[in-house]
Amino acid sequence: MAHFTVIGLGRFGVAASLELIHLGHTVTGVDKDSKMVEQYVEDLTQAVICDSTDENALRELDLANSDAVLVAIGEDMQSSLLCTLALKNLGVKEIWVKASTKAHHTIVSKLGVSRIIHPEEEMGIRVAQSLNYPMVNNYLAIGHGLYVVEIEIKPKLHDRTIAHALGDARTSITPLLVKRGQEVITGLDTGFELRTGDQLLLCGTRAELKYIAPRLV
Template sequence: MAHFTVIGLGRFGVSASMELIYLGHTVTGVDRDAKIAEKYVDDFTQVMICDSTDENALKELDLINSDAVLVAIGEDMESSLLCILALKKIGVKEIWVKASSRAHHTIVSKLGVARIIHPEEEMGVRVAQALNYPMVNDYLSIGHGLYVVEIHIKPQLDGRPLGDVLDPAKGKVDAVMVKREQETFLQLDKKFVLKEKDILLLCGPRSELKHIAPRLA
């Protein structure tokens, strides 16, 4: 279990916080608006009212003990940048930032933060991928041109061996796991028989995943 601090309790900040709590972590939520902060007193591990652009005020929050601080301040780029600078001055190492624009991203990238997030852009990419490959329930880029995709097995693939599905990829796509109700299968070979409603995780280059997509539709 880790502890995170989320600064800015708009929709993005609250959504990220709730998911972290669901995953078993503790979260301190921070917002300068008392009415907003008070809304989430019962949902967060802790909620603090604080002007996040004030270095002295941030020092009082003991942020050094957070595993990461997420700056989720919305469209107010100036407040976001001042908050980041204050966090750097007090010694916070792991800073994640929501960027609201390309200009925001460009400036933040010069400040040495751990990660910059574009929620709308990233969600737009996911929607486009879902529209382009409707058989893919979810996907994750793991770098070096590799992707992990989640496939829900349709009725037409029921009873088919895994090798039939992966054969066109010629060994360039690997089956990582199959989840079947309460069972998980990790040792998968070409003879493994798929069943309807199985959840199949595949890993490989996007071009090869695209190549076998028609067999998964």
């Protein structure tokens, strides 16, 4: 279990906070708006009213105990930048920042944060991928041109092997695991027989995954 601090309790910050708690972590939520803090005080591990642009106020939060700090401040770029700069001055090592514009991204990148997030852009890409590949439930870019995708097995592939499902791409795409109900099956080989409703996780390049898409519809 880890502890995180989320600064900015708008829709994005609250969604991230609640999901982290659902995953078993603890979360301190921070916002300068007392109404926002009061609204979520029962849902978060801790909720604090604080002006996150004030370095002295942030110092009182003992952020060194957080595994990471997420700056989820919305459209107020100035406040986001001042908060990020204050966190850097306080020696916080793991800082994630939500950026709303290219200018925001450019400036934050100069501050040397751990990761910059573009929620709307990233969600737009995920929606486009889902529209383009309706058989894909989820996908994750893991770098170096590789993606992990989750595919629900359709009736036409029931009792067929992974080798059959992948066709001649079976040597370039790696099957990672199958979720079958509550069971997670790993150590797959291409002779493994699939069942309708299985969730199959595959790893490969975008071109390879696009190539086999028609076989999986």
